[in-house]
Amino acid sequence: MRPGAVATALAIGLGLAGSLALPIAPARAASSTPGAFDFYVLSLSWSPGFCATGGDAKARDQCAAGSGLGFVVHGLWPQFTHGFPSDCGPAGRFPSRQALDTVAGVYPDAGLARYEWRKHGTCSGLSPTDYFAAVKQARDAVVVPQPFQAPRAEQTWAPMDVARAFAAANPGLRTDETAVTCRSGDLEEVRVCLAKDLRGFVPCPEVARASCRAPGMTVPPVR
Template sequence: MTLRILLVAPMALAMSAAADAATTDQTCRLPARVEPAPARPTPAHEVSRTRTDHYQLALSWSPEWCRGRSDRLQCQDNSFGFIVHGLWPSASRGPNPRFCAPAPPLDAATVRRRLCMTPSPTLMQHQWAAHGACGWRSAEAYFDRTAALWSELRPPRLAAPTMTAGQIREAFVAANPGIPRAALQVRVAAGNRLKEVGICYDLTYRPTACPRGVGTPDGVVVRITPRRA
């Protein structure tokens, strides 16, 4: 998904349009000034340097995150569908790699360039520290790889108030024929509300069956929080 950012002086905002109208009409409005989030101390109890044997690209269903929240960028100025939560080095067994190395604060240019993909400077900093530092030498390389995988996807438009987890997988497969159903891990929040879809990749970034399973079973009815009009 290619995003173009254009400065609009009267509104002090930037607009970018998704290139693929066949899947989502998601637009992105950025503030004229973007502030990176500060780095936080590494939680020692969460450090895990286990071996990575696959990756997962986690896509959050933004309307569910915004339900009851008022973050201006993600929940007020924009009406996102799926956004990128993060790209996670993962292990088939045991704890996943986390906080593997020191992660310096992101610079403003890196944050701004990827903010339509992951619309939260705080989330971006956390993803770089918790996951990116387990597989990449620089934040730029981590977010470049994340953006490359994101750009290859056609996130489906989910307009129905309910779908089964199997139907959500089928919607992804229909829009992305190269992704097998077994590579799609559907995760729900309380009340069986759609929270996230994880896509599993092997070490060469080809979609592969998720070693830990597909999450929510096919027959479970999932409630889908609608996008803001």
């Protein structure tokens, strides 16, 4: 898979209202049976955007100067065509240290991995070890386009051009199988919809509708 080269340069003043994405629909009723879902959403968080919009108060290591983090895994979420399940397992069930060790360097920290297991992983129908293996498999299946591989200068992109860059870098991926979200005018996340067996991409209109509605957004550089 070859990274695609996408030329884009927009100089646009963004307002808060115009930059916010629509949220993914909430879970539908009676939807907490582990393994009962339609597809996965791999959510890749743009660390500089997350940190610039309040994340530095919640994730000091991720946002520390010199961390050099760009896209990191926010989560791998079981999803329905409409809505999503969450919190499908016993409240006290936690992944083992051995399971967490398998995703070292995939999530930005172990605390997020634990939270994502409780909220989303318990709905996968997998054991913690197998779920985290799926998270790593999904992350390895998606190529980050070259312009987002540790950029040192601020960029301005249209959300659709970010989606096109990911589609160009990942053969078989279409823009309607992704969502590009923003917060306060900054790139926040890229979400990619994957089949349950993680062997291909799938259309996900409801997820795609959560894309940023702004004509352009800032992509802060890595630190």
